[in-house]
Amino acid sequence: MHIVVLAKVVPDYEIPSSDFKLVENRAHAKYKRMIGLYDENAIEVGVQLKEKYAADLTIVSYGSSGDVQFLRKGVAMGADKIVLIEGTSDDPYTTAVNLQKGIETLGEIDVILAGRQSSDMDRGIVPGLLAGLMKYAFVPQICALENEGGGWKVTQITETGLRLMKVTGRAVFSVTSIPENKPRIPAVRAIFSAKKKPVEKLSEKEEPLTNISEISVSIPLVESVCEFIPTEAIDETARILLSRLKEERYL
């Protein structure tokens, strides 16, 4: 079995809004970079499947050459190798087409996992586009999967509960976070050995961009003045809070 996990290196997604700056409509380059939040959940699911089915596990990424040092965390978590298609476009089609190019160098693939959305552009569309391009089945927002009779039994988290499905053939699944796929912290030894694991770099396939014009990007102003309630006597704090909520007709 060969499992592919898609991972994208993004600017630190934990930067508070108040410190966030844009340069030319994108996050300032000063922020540290890291694998996307949900991509790490997807890697964890991939590693669990690798351990269960003795599978091969490859991380495929579209990004810049400098991303390799961050993608190595995925190898330290348990992946076997990295395939990086070098490019800088934010266009989802370009990303999907290039991920397809990277995946097709790997031969037979059984399943492709991705985070439910990247932690920069937040679109959640690339896995579906990739599935469409590769003519694979696609299920978003899964939280569990197991191989069963040559297919996949998956659990999807929906807005109102869960859906259990049986998927036949090859598939792309986007993964959402649950306690069971909390990313493992790699051991120091694994971090060092990850530096020796193979990295294949491929050049970008140039594709026409999606026919949508980005007009501008801005940081929304959030105006809120917090009234701090004194806490010397906590019972009094509570009474003041309730009184203020009533005065302002929130309660």
Added chain:
Amino acid sequence: MKTLIIETVNSQILGELTTVSRLFSPLCDVIVLGEGELSGTYEKAFRVADTLGTNICIELTDLIKKEGYEVIILSSTAIGSGLAGLLAVGLEAPVLTEVTAISSDLIIEQSIYGSKAVAYYKMDSRPLILTIKRKYFEAAELGGATETVDIPVATQKIILLEEIEEERTGIPLEDADVIVTGGRGVGSKENFSILGELAELLVGAVGASRGAIDEGWMPPNAQIGQTGKTVSPGVYFAVGVSGASQHLAGISNAKCVVAINKDDEANIFKRARFGIISDYKKAVPAIINALREIG
């Protein structure tokens, strides 16, 4: 512009998508997915019994091409997200997801960087596929009814084995006028009981940040934020919540945020109307007692 909605019979979601569709066309068509009675008046209405994108995308692509739809509107839900990318490839159409606003001159807004920034787009070609984020558009009243024409589906790569609805006790988060939400700072699953007590006294609901969900302290459907629910309560108690931008995205419509956190630099205070810098284990019981005193 010839406009199509693709959605289940959920009248709240259909209402929101109908509001969006009216920006493009006074009367649109609909493809309703799954079973149930369809509300609303449409030019044409079709029905596909299946709700899984992989199973239905070929038939829907063919229909969209045949009818010449220029704008295709879906919701940013598991169903809409499961279909949007596949349709985009089939139609060779651009797609914008998680749309939060559309101006009268059809400039389309989408939050990026965990809702720390907003990107504005204009459509250069048609068809265009949009997935609409829940709760950002007021739901239109769906008057009348429209007969549906069935569209048969040929293949079934995915079989739906079971659909499990979440157990709902009390007021749903989406409808609650008061929400008490716990974050990682709450510390344990057991500690959420005190938040439940406060919510009950205020006839509200209990939510959780993604951090608390990832710890397994609350079920996934209690998650509020960018990848959870979007809520619009009158009062939102954020207890032990740091205030990551991804969480704030889910409470942008909350009228009043009360932040309780012992970290005076927590980002949540920047969004809060009232702040209590204290251990919640002292503050929340005090609020409960004060509420009981008032009766």
